Amino acid sequence: MIQSRLFTKTRKEAPKDEVSKNAELLIRGGFISKEMAGVYNYLPLGLRTLNKINKIIREEMDAIGGQEIHMSVLQEKGIWQKSKRWDKTIVDNWFKSKLKNGTEVGLGFTHEEPLANLMKNHISSYRDLPIFPYQIQVKFRNETRAKSGLMRGREFLMKDMYSFCKTEDEQHKFYEKAKKAYGKIFQRLGLGDITYLTFASGGSFSKFSHEFQTITPNGEDTIYIEENKRIALNKEILKEKENIEDFKEKKLVPQKAVEVGNIFNLGTKFSESQGLYYLDEKGKKQKVWMGSYGIGPGRVMGTIVEVFADKSGIVWPEAVAPFKFHIVALDAANKNVRMEAEEIYKKMLGSGIESLYDDREAPAGEKFADSDLIGIPYRIVVSEKNLADGTLEIKNRKTGEVKKVAKEKILNSLLQ
Amino acid sequence: MIQSRLFTKTRKEAPKDEVSKNAELLIRGGFISKEMAGVYNYLPLGLRTLNKINKIIREEMDAIGGQEIHMSVLQEKGIWQKSKRWDKTIVDNWFKSKLKNGTEVGLGFTHEEPLANLMKNHISSYRDLPIFPYQIQVKFRNETRAKSGLMRGREFLMKDMYSFCKTEDEQHKFYEKAKKAYGKIFQRLGLGDITYLTFASGGSFSKFSHEFQTITPNGEDTIYIEENKRIALNKEILKEKENIEDFKEKKLVPQKAVEVGNIFNLGTKFSESQGLYYLDEKGKKQKVWMGSYGIGPGRVMGTIVEVFADKSGIVWPEAVAPFKFHIVALDAANKNVRMEAEEIYKKMLGSGIESLYDDREAPAGEKFADSDLIGIPYRIVVSEKNLADGTLEIKNRKTGEVKKVAKEKILNSLLQ
Numbered sequence: 001m002i003q004s005r006l007f008t009k010t011r012k013e014a015p016k017d018e019v020s021k022n023a024e025l026l027i028r029g030g031f032i033s034k035e036m037a038g039v040y041n042y043l044p045l046g047l048r049t050l051n052k053i054n055k056i057i058r059e060e061m062d063a064i065g066g067q068e069i070h071m072s073v074l075q076e077k078g079i080w081q082k083s084k085r086w087d088k089t090i091v092d093n094w095f096k097s098k099l100k101n102g103t104e105v106g107l108g109f110t111h112e113e114p115l116a117n118l119m120k121n122h123i124s125s126y127r128d129l130p131i132f133p134y135q136i137q138v139k140f141r142n143e144t145r146a147k148s149g150l151m152r153g154r155e156f157l158m159k160d161m162y163s164f165c166k167t168e169d170e171q172h173k174f175y176e177k178a179k180k181a182y183g184k185i186f187q188r189l190g191l192g193d194i195t196y197l198t199f200a201s202g203g204s205f206s207k208f209s210h211e212f213q214t215i216t217p218n219g220e221d222t223i224y225i226e227e228n229k230r231i232a233l234n235k236e237i238l239k240e241k242e243n244i245e246d247f248k249e250k251k252l253v254p255q256k257a258v259e260v261g262n263i264f265n266l267g268t269k270f271s272e273s274q275g276l277y278y279l280d281e282k283g284k285k286q287k288v289w290m291g292s293y294g295i296g297p298g299r300v301m302g303t304i305v306e307v308f309a310d311k312s313g314i315v316w317p318e319a320v321a322p323f324k325f326h327i328v329a330l331d332a333a334n335k336n337v338r339m340e341a342e343e344i345y346k347k348m349l350g351s352g353i354e355s356l357y358d359d360r361e362a363p364a365g366e367k368f369a370d371s372d373l374i375g376i377p378y379r380i381v382v383s384e385k386n387l388a389d390g391t392l393e394i395k396n397r398k399t400g401e402v403k404k405v406a407k408e409k410i411l412n413s414l415l416q
Numbered sequence: 417m418i419q420s421r422l423f424t425k426t427r428k429e430a431p432k433d434e435v436s437k438n439a440e441l442l443i444r445g446g447f448i449s450k451e452m453a454g455v456y457n458y459l460p461l462g463l464r465t466l467n468k469i470n471k472i473i474r475e476e477m478d479a480i481g482g483q484e485i486h487m488s489v490l491q492e493k494g495i496w497q498k499s500k501r502w503d504k505t506i507v508d509n510w511f512k513s514k515l516k517n518g519t520e521v522g523l524g525f526t527h528e529e530p531l532a533n534l535m536k537n538h539i540s541s542y543r544d545l546p547i548f549p550y551q552i553q554v555k556f557r558n559e560t561r562a563k564s565g566l567m568r569g570r571e572f573l574m575k576d577m578y579s580f581c582k583t584e585d586e587q588h589k590f591y592e593k594a595k596k597a598y599g600k601i602f603q604r605l606g607l608g609d610i611t612y613l614t615f616a617s618g619g620s621f622s623k624f625s626h627e628f629q630t631i632t633p634n635g636e637d638t639i640y641i642e643e644n645k646r647i648a649l650n651k652e653i654l655k656e657k658e659n660i661e662d663f664k665e666k667k668l669v670p671q672k673a674v675e676v677g678n679i680f681n682l683g684t685k686f687s688e689s690q691g692l693y694y695l696d697e698k699g700k701k702q703k704v705w706m707g708s709y710g711i712g713p714g715r716v717m718g719t720i721v722e723v724f725a726d727k728s729g730i731v732w733p734e735a736v737a738p739f740k741f742h743i744v745a746l747d748a749a750n751k752n753v754r755m756e757a758e759e760i761y762k763k764m765l766g767s768g769i770e771s772l773y774d775d776r777e778a779p780a781g782e783k784f785a786d787s788d789l790i791g792i793p794y795r796i797v798v799s800e801k802n803l804a805d806g807t808l809e810i811k812n813r814k815t816g817e818v819k820k821v822a823k824e825k826i827l828n829s830l831l832q
Binding site for chain 2 (some may be wrong): 005006007008011030033035036039040041042043044047050065067068069070071072073074075076095096098099100101103107114118119121122123128131133138140142143144154155253412
């Protein structure tokens with residue numbers, strides 16, 4: 001992408017009403033803009049990054065048998081009354097609205113109920129199970145406070161997978177598979193080393209559920225880490241520590257963290273309340289066992305910013321960066337510099353290497369500051385000085401390391 | 417995709433509450449499910465089809481300089497009051513809700529206001545213009561009646577592009593470019609021959625706006641076609657016929673049609689009401705000229721079904737079909753048939769050819785009926801009879817034409 005054509009501009013100052021580091025930097029870099037507290041728009045750089053995150057999640061969901069769908073925001077009261085989750089004394093963060101005829105509708109904050117209901121048309125026999133539909137779709141939660149940028153939204157993207165299984169055992173086996181897939185996702189996202197499988201209360205369905213918690217000083221949660229096994233438990237079940245085999249008599253280290261994913265065994269509550277059953281091999285009616293598996297791609301994006309940013313700006317891991325290379329032409333009015341920079345940009349385009357080409361006529365200091373703020377992993381500086389000695393500089397955004405590469409070897413070097 | 421693993425099942429009967437052909441067939445085929453009137457979920461086959469449509473739209477928007485973004489559903493009252501579109505006497509189909517503190521919020525039915533507002537952070541100089549952001553995002557309209565399936569939704573996907581230009585002339589030039597891009601889109605979607613550029617009222621900003629109307633007997637609109645120039649005008653401006661050069665003294669043919677796209681010159685109404693201006697070369701403050709360009713990908717999907725379906729089911733044009741080939745193994749329990757079918761399926765997978773492989777053990781009649789209903793362009797029948805004479809049958813869903821191809825030549829034949 002040619003930077004002079006990118007419509008977003010960076011900003012030197014963070015907006016005054018933003019207190020979270022992720023929103024400050026993402027807004028300053030032109031990745032997102034704030035519509036209202038907890039509600040953000042994704043601008044071109046932000047959407048590119050989000051799509052990279054979504055692609056990784058999608059690939060890992062497909063790999064464990066996921067089938068992608070896309071469900072509606074608007075929710076029918078009757079379906080939610082069956083599981084008793086319509087009432088605001090049970091779920092207090094609904095957004096609700098009304099049809100013209102006065103019928104109340106809700107804005108989905110999750111999708112167990114409508115999905116179990118629609119599955120009545122597709123599940124009837126043991127042959128139809130197990131199945132694992134998932135979606136990446138917008139959710140709504142009417143939070144009282146929403147000051148954490150992309151970390152806690154009133155409107156936010158969610159990847160939610162649901163499992164429908166024949167038996168409790170089949171459900172538990174898939175749950176373990178999903179747990180592993182989540183581990184892979186956070187590894188690929190660059191968060192693997194600081195993300196902990198965290199035991200949480202299982203509610204009425206199961207002994208435990210699990211959260212994936214990423215260590216960050218600005219996290220809203222505190223988790224208690226058992227470093228040898230690389231697992232943790234959350235505050236909610238800290239008092240049960242000595243009753244849990246994995247944590248018994250272990251020294252736990254408290255850390256601030258943000259919940260980037262969670263997985264639940266749901267038992268048969270939602271399937272039964274919607275009247276979803278199947279007939280087994282003997283023609284006998286049986287309950288359907290469910291699980292749910294969530295990740296917030298926007299929250300992941302915010303977390304990555306919180307975790308890796310330095311004083312100069314964002315530092316994207318390669319896997320989710322909007323571009324891999326930032327070609328910065330210094331003194332872009334200089335014909336030689338411009339020709340050389342364009343040539344590299346076009347060669348990269350041709351080789352399928354994603355780059356942002358800063359062709360703007362602006363002072364070097366401003367260009368470097370913007371480049372640091374935007375946080376693309378590798379910066380290639382094209383300047384008259386470099387051209388004179390036949391080399392180009394490649395700077396690693398994360399380590400600050402600068403490598404000089406002979407001009408004619410630049411593409412080979414990048415493709416390695 | 418292996419059909420026995422696809423969680424959706426076809427249905428023989430349409431749901432009783434659906435009266436539109438598109439919803440009936442799409443629900444029977446397992447492409448979508450109804451959440452409530454005018455609100456649908458996209459199931460795996462439906463989402464695949466929708467993604468194909470979106471890809472075509474995206475490519476043509478990118479080709480004219482579009483930059484993709486993704487804006488929020490939740491809308492702030494203050495921004496919409498500036499253009500006077502918050503009030504329900506002006507816009508009567510808002511869905512509105514409330515934050516916990518009682519603040520009213522709306523669910524976006526379009527995005528001129530918030531986008532013009534956010535552009536104040538990115539447009540200040542003539543150098544920043546023109547720009548053409550677009551999104552493919554969910555919209556909400558509180559329709560009194562919603563009985564047309566995907567053709568008129570309370571919740572529906574919209575591709576909405578907005579242009580921001582320096583002058584009226586620059587805006588008009590882009591408008592013509594967008595018009596051409598729309599023509600290409602409908603051509604690529606397989607609707608080119610029956611989609612008419614239709615003159616409509618321009619409102620207070622412009623003499624005319626333009627709709628893209630696709631001829632179909634179940635269309636909600638009537639258009640008046642001038643066949644020689646392949647243009648039309650809508651009911652709204654029929655009385656002005658003789659004042660419009662292109663239609664003057666021409667015989668017009670009325671036809672039922674559905675509006676699949678629309679483009680507007682918006683003038684400076686929305687930019688001015690949000691306080692969006694730029695400084696020209698002389699440092700003088702100038703107005704920003706806007707346009708908007710909409711296509712409903714879900715409505716396009718519904719229209720394609722309405723237009724091409726026959727008595728046996730859906731007929732997808734190749735460009736948007738969920739798969740290009742449907743491999744149907746008859747007597748799938750037969751080992752030879754299964755091996756042969758699997759081999760073809762795997763070869764296609766390896767060659768990047770998309771196919772649905774019906775490996776289900778079901779009667780031939782049921783398999784053919786399902787295949788016709790789902791509407792994949794080419795059906796490859798693998799049966800013991802075919803294997804015996806060393807050929808495979810390829811049936812064209814649209815024409816019914818059956819071609820026999822020597823078994824060993826099948827892939828070569830497909831790749832042509």
